[in-house]
Amino acid sequence: MDEKIKNNYNQGSAMDLLWKKIFPEKEYYENIDVLIAGCGTNQAVYHAMKFPNSKNYAIDLSDSSINHVKKMIIKFNIKNLEVEKKDIVDLDKNKKFDYTVSTGVIHHTKNPQKSLNKLVSVTKNDGALFIMVYAIYLRQGIYYLQDAFKYLGLKPNKKGVDLVRNLIRLLPQDHYSFNYINSAKRAGGTKDLTYYAGIVDTFLNARDIAYDVYELKKMIEKSGAFFQCWQNNNYYYRDLINFSKEPKLNEQYENLGPWAKADFTQKFSPNSGKFSFILRKKF
Numbered sequence: 001m002d003e004k005i006k007n008n009y010n011q012g013s014a015m016d017l018l019w020k021k022i023f024p025e026k027e028y029y030e031n032i033d034v035l036i037a038g039c040g041t042n043q044a045v046y047h048a049m050k051f052p053n054s055k056n057y058a059i060d061l062s063d064s065s066i067n068h069v070k071k072m073i074i075k076f077n078i079k080n081l082e083v084e085k086k087d088i089v090d091l092d093k094n095k096k097f098d099y100t101v102s103t104g105v106i107h108h109t110k111n112p113q114k115s116l117n118k119l120v121s122v123t124k125n126d127g128a129l130f131i132m133v134y135a136i137y138l139r140q141g142i143y144y145l146q147d148a149f150k151y152l153g154l155k156p157n158k159k160g161v162d163l164v165r166n167l168i169r170l171l172p173q174d175h176y177s178f179n180y181i182n183s184a185k186r187a188g189g190t191k192d193l194t195y196y197a198g199i200v201d202t203f204l205n206a207r208d209i210a211y212d213v214y215e216l217k218k219m220i221e222k223s224g225a226f227f228q229c230w231q232n233n234n235y236y237y238r239d240l241i242n243f244s245k246e247p248k249l250n251e252q253y254e255n256l257g258p259w260a261k262a263d264f265t266q267k268f269s270p271n272s273g274k275f276s277f278i279l280r281k282k283f
């Protein structure tokens with residue numbers, strides 16, 4: 001399990017690696033209250049085991065995810081993880097957390113704005129949130145396929161997944177979706193398309209929204225939190241593209257605000273299918 005945690009705990013929300021970005025004003029400590037909202041099968045287990053001094057509360061809507069987590073709690077005798085079947089919007093407003101983690105979840109909820117607002121409201125005033133939502137840039141072609149598969153009535157079951165696999169083989173080689181498909185396959189990619197649930201999640205999900213930078217900005221502005229930083233700046237600043245022979249272009253770029261820089265970078269060189277970022281509370 002230790003090996004698994006080391007290799008698979010890659011949601012980027014691990015607080016030891018990220019501490020200076022999450023709480024730049026605080027010394028590192030582990031005995032904090034953590035909420036993992038939309039925990040799926042492994043995330044909360046990894047978090048609790050990796051940080052034995054933290055207190056973790058995890059929720060998810062799915063029975064199978066919750067049951068799996070419960071089994072893991074027994075199997076590994078995990079004492080610092082409580083898990084419950086619950087919708088994000090039904091979280092108890094009186095129970096507050098230092099660190100709220102929700103990766104790959106709110107873009108699947110009925111009302112992502114309401115979900116984000118709820119997560120902000122259950123975070124302590126001096127707490128922080130680590131959120132990941134889909135970004136449209138690398139995923140554009142995936143939405144073409146989601147729409148195309150809806151025309152064919154494909155369902156999120158074994159037959160639907162087999163058909164998706166076969167239909168992908170028929171795509172023209174320059175179909176937009178290959179930006180995403182190839183990046184998921186690469187070393188360090190999500191590997192989502194190598195397993196059943198990943199294919200359902202990518203192509204046959206009933207509810208799935210991706211944002212551009214400005215849509216994300218708007219959602220954050222309405223949430224009661226403020227944007228502190230990206231988890232990884234590489235995706236949102238154009239450091240690798242230097243207009244060395246056209247200094248005016250560099251100047252033009254440097255004069256852009258941070259959101260415009262991020263939008264430029266992803267539109268010029270789309271390599272991000274998700275936004276991972278840290279929010280802090282306005283209080």
Ligand SMILES: C[S@@+](CC[C@H](N)C(=O)[O-])C[C@H]1O[C@@H](n2cnc3c(N)ncnc32)[C@H](O)[C@@H]1O
Pocket residue numbers: 011037038039040041042043059060061062065086087088089102103104105108109110201
């Ligand atoms: C793509 S998985 C991500 C799992 C995990 N956060 C991770 O990063 O590995 C999305 C999870 O969110 C859960 N989910 C979707 N809508 C939810 C909601 N409204 N409240 C709580 N969980 C939800 C799903 O059941 C699913 O387990």
